[in-house]
Amino acid sequence: MKQSPLRLHLTRWAAFAVLWIATVAPAHAQTDPLPSWNDGSTKQAIVAFVKATTDKASAKYVEPEARIATFDQDGTTWVEQPMYGEAMFAFDQLALELDKHPRLRYIEPFKTVMSGDQAAIARLTNEDLLKIAAAITHSGMTVPQFQQSVRDWLASARHPRFQRPYTDLVYQPMLEAMQYLRANGFKTYIVTGGGQDFVREYAQRAYGVPPEQVVGSAADTAFGYDKNGKAVLTKTHKTLYIDDKAGKPLAIHLMIGARPLIAFGNSDGDREMLEYTEAGDGPHLMVLVHHDDAAREYAYGPASKVGTFSDALQAEARQRGWTIISMKNDWNRIFSWE
Amino acid sequence: MKQSPLRLHLTRWAAFAVLWIATVAPAHAQTDPLPSWNDGSTKQAIVAFVKATTDKASAKYVEPEARIATFDQDGTTWVEQPMYGEAMFAFDQLALELDKHPRLRYIEPFKTVMSGDQAAIARLTNEDLLKIAAAITHSGMTVPQFQQSVRDWLASARHPRFQRPYTDLVYQPMLEAMQYLRANGFKTYIVTGGGQDFVREYAQRAYGVPPEQVVGSAADTAFGYDKNGKAVLTKTHKTLYIDDKAGKPLAIHLMIGARPLIAFGNSDGDREMLEYTEAGDGPHLMVLVHHDDAAREYAYGPASKVGTFSDALQAEARQRGWTIISMKNDWNRIFSWE
Numbered sequence: 243m244k245q246s247p248l249r250l251h252l253t254r255w256a257a258f259a260v261l262w263i264a265t266v267a268p269a270h271a272q273t274d275p276l277p278s279w280n281d282g283s284t285k286q287a288i289v290a291f292v293k294a295t296t297d298k299a300s301a302k303y304v305e306p307e308a309r310i311a312t313f314d315q316d317g318t319t320w321v322e323q324p325m326y327g328e329a330m331f332a333f334d335q336l337a338l339e340l341d342k343h344p345r346l347r348y349i350e351p352f353k354t355v356m357s358g359d360q361a362a363i364a365r366l367t368n369e370d371l372l373k374i375a376a377a378i379t380h381s382g383m384t385v386p387q388f389q390q391s392v393r394d395w396l397a398s399a400r401h402p403r404f405q406r407p408y409t410d411l412v413y414q415p416m417l418e419a420m421q422y423l424r425a426n427g428f429k430t431y432i433v434t435g436g437g438q439d440f441v442r443e444y445a446q447r448a449y450g451v452p453p454e455q456v457v458g459s460a461a462d463t464a465f466g467y468d469k470n471g472k473a474v475l476t477k478t479h480k481t482l483y484i485d486d487k488a489g490k491p492l493a494i495h496l497m498i499g500a501r502p503l504i505a506f507g508n509s510d511g512d513r514e515m516l517e518y519t520e521a522g523d524g525p526h527l528m529v530l531v532h533h534d535d536a537a538r539e540y541a542y543g544p545a546s547k548v549g550t551f552s553d554a555l556q557a558e559a560r561q562r563g564w565t566i567i568s569m570k571n572d573w574n575r576i577f578s579w580e
Numbered sequence: 581m582k583q584s585p586l587r588l589h590l591t592r593w594a595a596f597a598v599l600w601i602a603t604v605a606p607a608h609a610q611t612d613p614l615p616s617w618n619d620g621s622t623k624q625a626i627v628a629f630v631k632a633t634t635d636k637a638s639a640k641y642v643e644p645e646a647r648i649a650t651f652d653q654d655g656t657t658w659v660e661q662p663m664y665g666e667a668m669f670a671f672d673q674l675a676l677e678l679d680k681h682p683r684l685r686y687i688e689p690f691k692t693v694m695s696g697d698q699a700a701i702a703r704l705t706n707e708d709l710l711k712i713a714a715a716i717t718h719s720g721m722t723v724p725q726f727q728q729s730v731r732d733w734l735a736s737a738r739h740p741r742f743q744r745p746y747t748d749l750v751y752q753p754m755l756e757a758m759q760y761l762r763a764n765g766f767k768t769y770i771v772t773g774g775g776q777d778f779v780r781e782y783a784q785r786a787y788g789v790p791p792e793q794v795v796g797s798a799a800d801t802a803f804g805y806d807k808n809g810k811a812v813l814t815k816t817h818k819t820l821y822i823d824d825k826a827g828k829p830l831a832i833h834l835m836i837g838a839r840p841l842i843a844f845g846n847s848d849g850d851r852e853m854l855e856y857t858e859a860g861d862g863p864h865l866m867v868l869v870h871h872d873d874a875a876r877e878y879a880y881g882p883a884s885k886v887g888t889f890s891d892a893l894q895a896e897a898r899q900r901g902w903t904i905i906s907m908k909n910d911w912n913r914i915f916s917w918e
Binding site for chain 2: 385429474
């Protein structure tokens with residue numbers, strides 16, 4: 243088709259308009275991607291890392307397909323005190339289950355849980371808690387039944403201190419960090435000691451993270467058929483792996499098949515994930531959340547059984563130059579509803 | 581900014597240009613997305629399914645995040661005769677290993693493999709082959725060492741009949757189906773009985789499938805430190821799960837956390853994956869490749885130990901209305917280099 247000069251002019255104008263929409267407009271719309279973070283070395287470390295790994299002119303540039311970010315969950319992206327959210331869920335489910343199967347009251351660790359003996363309950367190990375979470379309260383259920391039980395619980399349960407649904411207890415600064423990373427081509431994975439099927443029920447809504455990017459502790463499932471002959475998976479007692487400590491690199495390799503560039507944690511359970519991230523050939527950033535804000539959230543560290551941040555981890559982090567977030571000083575807002 | 585009528589007109593024109601570029605231009609560029617498929621009911625079933633699940637006006641419309649497609653690998657997306665590619669790799673690796681560890685020659689199934697007794701080798705079970713693949717030849721290696729060994733093998737190994745690298749033996753029609761599905765917002769997963777770490781080394785290049793979308797049989801890894809104190813994963817003997825038969829729905833749930841809408845397989849090992857797909861609430865399509873083309877590839881079925889397509893599966897497929905691909909009749913080209 244022959245084009246008149248005016249038409250040519252319009253076409254050129256249209257091309258500029260397209261360019262404008264594609265490049266200038268988003269830049270104009272850009273504001274501080276981390277508004278809940280105070281200016282300082284912590285925020286600066288994250289921003290500088292993202293800029294360096296996404297700027298093609300940078301020596302640290304990383305192709306988009308290798309931009310992997312991993313986030314521990316409990317104590318890193320949401321509140322884990324006074325007890326992991328999933329443990330709260332498990333206790334609530336346990337009470338329902340014991341009505342159906344009273345004999346469990348005589349088996350450990352359920353015997354202790356139901357004894358009401360707070361000192362004994364406080365001595366339960368993480369292994370005990372994971373047993374409660376992964377095994378009894380979830381096994382024998384079909385996967386859809388389990389998923390429904392999580393949704394029911396999320397809709398009704400309230401955190402004892404904040405009196406809000408657990409999914410309200412997501413840290414706003416970490417949400418911003420996840421969004422900022424995704425806007426820069428990173429895939430953001432949750433890598434949690436918590437149950438994978440549990441976290442997947444709310445990760446999309448709470449974090450913008452789809453099910454396949456939730457990596458958690460996993461139990462085996464059994465394949466079978468329902469009464470209509472339809473294929474169904476049932477949850478079993480058998481643990482496939484516990485996604486905590488040395489289990490985190492294992493699960494990252496299994497589920498992602500690539501090493502993170504940037505990893506966020508908050509406790510001794512995240513040490514190996516951060517070491518594994520640091521051992522990558524390319525650029526990497528290791529970040530730990532330190533809970534030092536009793537007024538707005540909680541203050542805990544080496545003495546806490548939930549989310550232990552030991553002196554040894556503190557020393558390793560300082561020696562290796564890992565970034566430590568002070569919730570008190572680095573975050574001007576903890577929750578979105580503040 | 582106050583706009584002159586001409587400026588307003590130009591802006592409108594620009595908006596149309598943007599719309600044109602976004603919608604009309606790609607439609608003009610669109611040609612047959614499945615050129616290696618002959619017209620017929622098989623091709624029609626796939627195209628109709630994709631159209632129905634991606635057209636917002638359709639009753640079968642599915643949101644992009646739920647568009648999951650799973651593909652078995654051996655015999656479904658690449659050649660599996662006369663023996664699985666990974667078994668070939670394992671045998672080659674085994675020969676290298678036995679030079680280093682001669683005592684293995686006295687342990688089954690290695691004793692049989694190295695005996696040269698073709699009849700005894702032919703009687704090795706899939707379990708034996710997986711043992712060879714997943715355990716001995718890979719264990720004790722760090723993950724990067726293993727990955728390098730796969731890359732070395734892929735670069736040098738040749739298929740005994742086609743005398744080409746194994747990654748040349750990908751079925752062109754299946755590549756087109758994967759690309760067509762991705763172009764329509766589907767995530768395309770490989771779900772294979774083969775070793776996950778093995779397939780991940782070439783899946784991006786051969787199929788356009790990134791590591792995290794390769795779901796395969798998996799062995800445990802051990803976390804440790806190299807001589808420089810850097811975190812490293814080592815492959816172990818311990819199987820986490822075998823991604824075959826009932827293991828496929830398990831692995832799909834573990835790795836994806838959602839049910840496929842469309843699943844492709846070719847053998848009894850894929851039955852449960854197809855049943856699981858069929859049991860989904862929404863629309864679904866189950867497809868099996870039938871190897872009936874001895875001239876261009878291989879013809880085999882119930883009697884074959886590799887890629888068994890039993891009469892029972894055939895009967896189930898017909899009864900349930902699953903789509904069966906005849907390689908001979910439905911594919912006008914098998915390999916890209918034909």
